[in-house]
Amino acid sequence: MTAVQDIVGAEHVLTDPDITQSFGTDWTRAWSAQPLAVVRPADTDQTAQVLMACKKFGVPVVPQGGNTGLVGGGIPHRDNEAIVLSMTRLQHLGTVDRATQTVDVGAGVSLARLQAHASAAGFAYAVDLAARDSATVGGMIATNAGGLRVVGLGDTRQQVMGIEAVLVDGSILRRLEPLAKDNGGYNLSQLMTGSEGTLGVITAARLRLVRAPGTQYVTFIGLADVESAVSLVADARARGDLTAAELIRSEGMKVVRQVCGLAQPLKAEHRVYLLLETAELPELPDDVDAVVDPRMWEYRDRQAEAVATLGIPFKLDVCLPINSIAAFLTELDTLPDTQGREVHVYAHLGDGNLHINLLDIDVEMADRLDEQVLTLVARYGGSIAAEHGVGVHKTKWLHLSRSSAEIATMQAIKDTLDPAGLLNPGVLLP
Ligand code: FAD
Ligand code: MLT
Ligand code: ZN
DSSP: OHHHHHHHOGGGEEOOHHHHGGGGBOTTSSOBOOOSEEEOOSSHHHHHHHHHHHHHHTOOEEEESSSOOSSSOSSOSSTTTOEEEEOTTOOOBOOOBTTTTEEEEETTOBHHHHHHHHHHTTEEOSOOOTTTTTOBHHHHHHHTOOOTTHHHHOOGGGGEEEEEEEOTTSOEEEOOSOOSOOOSSSOHHHHHTTOTTSSOEEEEEEEEOEEOOOOOEEEEEEESOHHHHHHHHHHHHHHTOEEEEEEEEHHHHHHHHHHHTOOOOSSSOOSEEEEEEESSOOOOOTTOEEEEOGGGHHHHHTHHHHHHHTSOOEEEEEEOOGGGHHHHHHHHTTSTTTTTSOOEEEEEGGGTEEEEEESSOOHHHHHHHHHHHHHHHHHTTOBSOSSSOOTTTTGGGGGGTSOHHHHHHHHHHHHHHOTTOOBSTTSSOO
16 A cells, blocks of 8 residues: 555545445445545546556556445445545536537536536536536546436536546546547547446546526426326427426335425325426426426435435336336336335436336345346347446346447457456446
8 A cells, every 4th residue: 555655645545444434335335345445546647656556566446436326336346355546536627618618627526516617607517416416527427427407418428528537557548628520530538438437547527518507497297107208208309498307106206205304296196207397388288287396306306315215225227218118117017026016216207217226125136126127128128227337236237238249349448458457347347
């Protein structure tokens, strides 16, 4: 550890197990292992030097941002084997460039801070998610985070104009200029986006901003079935002003009201609830039970927190063709290991992205659920990893969403950039 202490300063190398334990435990508490140490570089140069030292001594490195990831990708997997490289000290926030509508940002900046910065300059950052106070720019790029406004404004990949990243040998890839056109070969910034810390450590990014939103209506609607929700989303989409379309099933509504002490927002209880965010009021059937109120976001934002308060959640994040969702959910509820259990489903419905949560699931049942649910997803032509990434949770199932040629190509890229397999071992690739 002396080598890294000399680089970042002794106070930024944490080794006390009582302190490092939280860096080795993921947000859900489903995965945990003791880090060798937590190393906190101040900038790109220190990041490069730490990586060179780790390469020299053959020490695995797990890059970490806000530790809000939900697939076990941001923590070590065996006790005292890897260091956690915590990137939260990289807090640079550049001046918003009005001419190109972009900003350069350090990897450790939280989403909330980036959003506030963009807003102060009269713009907005397109991606939003409930973990905004902790999730970092580096983590969001590494996972290609999606979130609440993908249906209207796109995912993280679409906001990334360029990044700065350090490879395992300490070399630095830097593409931070605000250039709208720049076809100089392979797009390495986009290769790093969604690579889950397996190819390099992201230290900064040049991000696109969008126009600040004008008046937006948040309409919360109680419905009898998912088909009706899908149909309302299609209508809203056709009008062209839809920025969010979120779904909560009755189980999730019950839990969020109970845990967070929220009132019943509609006249009656329903099987499903749809939240639409639009610039114009949506057209709804006359007899529909609905309310227009921005506070309805809280019922959706706090779904993950509410379920996790009741226990360690078993979670799957999948994407389906939107027209298949109703049929998929019917089958989901009757799988051998879901039957008779409460299956908490909330969704970025506009993207076909379902979050499936169950409680009181032991390791054996978790394995069976992975197999049953993900095989079903594949049968419907869906993706087993929608927006949270593959992490350690889904490496075994990657073949359900990627061909052997695709996996072999990814492995070849990994072997070239990280031949000793020191960056985030066990994550993403089987
Ligand atoms: P971490 O959890 O620290 O790390 C995630 C992954 O990125 C790991 O593989 C890690 O090794 C890698 N990584 C982190 N920083 C770097 C870096 N600088 N360089 C290279 N690799 C790095 N996700 C969504 O997509 N949409 C949502 O709507 C959403 N909602 C959420 C709500 C809650 C309440 C919670 C707890 C999580 C939610 N997430 C959501 C998941 C999570 O917030 C995102 O995956 C986020 O992008 C993770 O950011 P982080 O900084 O916490 O990354
Ligand atoms: C969400 O949309 O609420 C998040 O992705 C978190 C989760 O899946 O629980
Ligand atoms: Zn989500």
